[in-house]
Amino acid sequence: MDDSGKHGGTSRSFLDAGRRKFLLQGAGSACAAGVAGLGLMAHVQRARALPSQALRPPGALPEADFDAACVRCGLCVRACPFTTLNLAPAGGGIPVGTPYFEARSVPCEMCTDIPCKAACPTGALAPGLDDIAQARMGVAVLADPERCLSLQGMRCDACFQACPLKGKAITMERLHKPGGMTVFIPSVHAACTGCGKCEHDCVPQVAVIRVMPAAQVRGELERGRRRSEAALGMPPADSPAVSAPPRPKTR
Amino acid sequence: MSARPFLADALARKGRWLSYRWLILRRLSQCLVLAGFLAGPCCGVWILEGDLASSLLLGQLPLADPFTFVQSLAAGHSPAPRAMLGAALVAAGYLLVGGRLFCAWACPINPVTDLAGWLRRRLGIKSGFMPSRHFRLALLPACLLAAWLTGSLAWEYVNPVTGLMRGLAFGMGWTGGLVGAIFLFDLFVVQRGWCGHVCPMGAFYGLLGKSAVLRVSASRRSACTDCMDCFTACPEPQVIRPALKGKGTPVILDSNCTTCGRCVDVCGEKVFHLTHRLDRKLDEDVRSA
Numbered sequence: 001m002d003d004s005g006k007h008g009g010t011s012r013s014f015l016d017a018g019r020r021k022f023l024l025q026g027a028g029s030a031c032a033a034g035v036a037g038l039g040l041m042a043h044v045q046r047a048r049a050l051p052s053q054a055l056r057p058p059g060a061l062p063e064a065d066f067d068a069a070c071v072r073c074g075l076c077v078r079a080c081p082f083t084t085l086n087l088a089p090a091g092g093g094i095p096v097g098t099p100y101f102e103a104r105s106v107p108c109e110m111c112t113d114i115p116c117k118a119a120c121p122t123g124a125l126a127p128g129l130d131d132i133a134q135a136r137m138g139v140a141v142l143a144d145p146e147r148c149l150s151l152q153g154m155r156c157d158a159c160f161q162a163c164p165l166k167g168k169a170i171t172m173e174r175l176h177k178p179g180g181m182t183v184f185i186p187s188v189h190a191a192c193t194g195c196g197k198c199e200h201d202c203v204p205q206v207a208v209i210r211v212m213p214a215a216q217v218r219g220e221l222e223r224g225r226r227r228s229e230a231a232l233g234m235p236p237a238d239s240p241a242v243s244a245p246p247r248p249k250t251r
Numbered sequence: 252m253s254a255r256p257f258l259a260d261a262l263a264r265k266g267r268w269l270s271y272r273w274l275i276l277r278r279l280s281q282c283l284v285l286a287g288f289l290a291g292p293c294c295g296v297w298i299l300e301g302d303l304a305s306s307l308l309l310g311q312l313p314l315a316d317p318f319t320f321v322q323s324l325a326a327g328h329s330p331a332p333r334a335m336l337g338a339a340l341v342a343a344g345y346l347l348v349g350g351r352l353f354c355a356w357a358c359p360i361n362p363v364t365d366l367a368g369w370l371r372r373r374l375g376i377k378s379g380f381m382p383s384r385h386f387r388l389a390l391l392p393a394c395l396l397a398a399w400l401t402g403s404l405a406w407e408y409v410n411p412v413t414g415l416m417r418g419l420a421f422g423m424g425w426t427g428g429l430v431g432a433i434f435l436f437d438l439f440v441v442q443r444g445w446c447g448h449v450c451p452m453g454a455f456y457g458l459l460g461k462s463a464v465l466r467v468s469a470s471r472r473s474a475c476t477d478c479m480d481c482f483t484a485c486p487e488p489q490v491i492r493p494a495l496k497g498k499g500t501p502v503i504l505d506s507n508c509t510t511c512g513r514c515v516d517v518c519g520e521k522v523f524h525l526t527h528r529l530d531r532k533l534d535e536d537v538r539s540a
Contacts, residue, residue: 025383032386037393044401044408067403068326071319071334072413073305074421078291087417089424096408096424097304097417121305121313122323123331 051093052212054100055194057085058108058135059117059125063215069124072097079119082109103196103211108137110164110195133165138194138211139218140170142186148208150184151175159186159198159209170198257372257483260476260519273512273525280356288420302417303359304407305337313337317345318455319413322406325398342459350460354446354453355486355511359415363430364446367437368486379440384447384489384507387454394451411445412452443486446509457506465510466528468502469495473534474520481514481523495522500531 048067050056057076060066076099077085084101088094099116101108110132117125129135140159142148149156150172163170169192172184186198186209196211261270287299288306300307305315315337323330330338345353354361397405407413411429418426433445446453469475472495481495482488490505491514515523 033389091425121333
């Protein structure tokens with residue numbers, strides 16, 4: 001992989017034993033290092049995938065860029081005034097040493113001064129993020145609607161109440177079920193920062209509303225929309241929640 | 252080795268303190284580095300916040316590992332000014348004073364491999380093989396190439412050096428297993444295997460400190476009795492011969508010398524001393540009775 005070719009092309013008669021040994025050793029080392037490098041790359045490809053329950057701190061670059069930028073120093077973890085952020089331990093299924101949080105355990109409290117981002121020395125947490133409402137740590141998804149208490153007709157709006165951008169990121173929309181029953185369905189909007197408060201407070205044993213990595217839910221749409229919103233000068237979080245007309249949404 | 256036990260001459264002629272001085276100071280330095288990082292999470296006294304990859308000294312001065320920094324560059328990220336300053340400060344320090352000073356005086360893996368080396372000598376384990384010491388020099392560019400090709404800090408996925416310090420400060424996970432594997436590798440497979448043959452971080456610091464100032468000189472080499480204690484104690488024994496047995500400068504200029512000072516300790520004839528690289532004077536006719 002490196003300079004394994006350097007022993008080629010030289011006539012053996014010009015080489016004394018010491019020099020020949022040196023070159024052979026060098027070539028051997030280069031080959032061994034090449035194999036080790038390939039093994040390392042294979043390991044990285046396997047170990048770099050981020051499980052969907054692991055969320056990055058606010059302002060984190062897109063995962064591929066983050067992997068190149070984050071040096072795994074943990075200064076963001078130290079700066080977090082809550083116990084939200086952790087560095088992934090080795091062998092835990094999350095890229096080792098990288099900061100993450102799990103919303104169901106401890107969600108992001110959305111500090112207005114974003115201390116984790118301020119502490120990042122490398123720019124892995126984008127220095128350009130000034131308004132925590134613009135953070136996109138993930139996006140809340142009603143993962144299993146049939147288990148949602150509100151959709152079953154019970155008076156639950158835990159996610160709506162937990163949302164720090166109440167009425168902007170989550171609204172309770174009226175839904176007429178076939179058979180005449182009217183229920184409320186939690187609906188997530190573009191203002192969602194992915195802080196995970198909703199997932200944390202979701203009542204059932206296993207959370208029904210869950211924050212997923214934005215790239216998994218929205219794909220490139222997320223970045224594309226943010227670009228167009230920025231171009232229009234209308235950040236989604238600042239726009240007041242539009243209460244949708246009470247129109248039945250059917251799936 | 253003769254029947255004479257290792258270190259006997261030094262102990263008999265210099266006493267206990269001078270036979271262990273640099274080793275003790277080095278352990279003290281390693282403990283200080285560890286304490287600096289662990290005082291915060293353990294006692295709430297924040298001396299060094301973060302870990303070896305990047306930290307904040309006393310909440311003010313940014314420090315960063317230049318090897319991790321270079322990997323980040325290779326992976327395609329241009330680190331922010333604070334990381335750049337931190338890496339520049341640390342790189343400048345090791346560049347001027349001594350590259351592999353890091354390995355001997357700060358690295359948390361060093362006590363592990365030192366223990367393995369000591370145990371290997373005490374148990375008389377001679378098995379294993381002796382791969383080329385150039386392997387680490389080839390592994391270094393291979394790591395950077397892997398970083399470039401994967402767009403990630405590839406070596407940091409496995410690096411036991413930053414991994415151990417991070418594990419101690421933030422939670423170990425399986426890092427203990429990795430450190431244990433290195434211990435067994437050094438004990439049974441390759442003598443001084445990890446630090447002397449594999450670690451690309453050590454190779455990086457070695458290259459960084461190629462013209463560093465702090466060096467060991469065998470200035471009293473004419474007093475050498477060929478007892479071989481320095482070769483036994485040295486983690487990179489190949490660096491001693493040119494200075495001790497050669498005709499040229501008595502200064503050990505090989506960048507693989509970690510300036511651990513163990514040769515200074517173990518020599519009963521006081522052949523070695525720590526000095527700067529330009530101090531090439533030789534003490535002739537010093538053979539003592």
